[in-house]
Amino acid sequence: MSNLSSIGLDKNRSAELADKLNELLANYSIFYQNVRGYHWNIRGDKFFELHVKFEELYNDLMLKIDEVAERVLTLGHTPEHSYTSYQQLSEIKVSKEVSDGRKGVADILESFQILLAKQRVILAFSGDMDDEGTNALMSDYIRDQEKLVWMYSAFMG
Numbered sequence: 001m002s003n004l005s006s007i008g009l010d011k012n013r014s015a016e017l018a019d020k021l022n023e024l025l026a027n028y029s030i031f032y033q034n035v036r037g038y039h040w041n042i043r044g045d046k047f048f049e050l051h052v053k054f055e056e057l058y059n060d061l062m063l064k065i066d067e068v069a070e071r072v073l074t075l076g077h078t079p080e081h082s083y084t085s086y087q088q089l090s091e092i093k094v095s096k097e098v099s100d101g102r103k104g105v106a107d108i109l110e111s112f113q114i115l116l117a118k119q120r121v122i123l124a125f126s127g128d129m130d131d132e133g134t135n136a137l138m139s140d141y142i143r144d145q146e147k148l149v150w151m152y153s154a155f156m157g
Helices: 011-041 047-074 083-089 101-128 132-156
Strands: none
Touching (some): 011 047
8 A cells, every 4th residue: 555645546657647647738738838829929911810719729728727737736745847848858849830810720720639649658658557636637638629629620621
């Protein structure tokens, strides 16, 4: 029992999972800031439609950032919090082109591919260690994001 955390999970595996979640947190944080940039700076004929969609997305990302950080804490570890760490850990890169709506949507789709891959790895890992809390979170994120990929892809034609 000495190797079990306060929520009954293996401490060593929980540390590995917290590292994976911190990587996810970094990717979410960079993605969030990119989408804020698209929302603030969008120009062109799809302005009204995309301005609203980008706001919906960054509000959702903000909630997920908080949930992932809280899950890291629940596992007994410390969530990353510095933008410098996020840039080092994130596979999603800071977007420089933020005024072209189609480019923004293409970047969003690419970011979702990265997130979905990372979340599937976390889902498998948390499933193997019987961590239902993380497993449920990842499962919900994957389901929601697959639908968003379909919708943003439909926009792109």
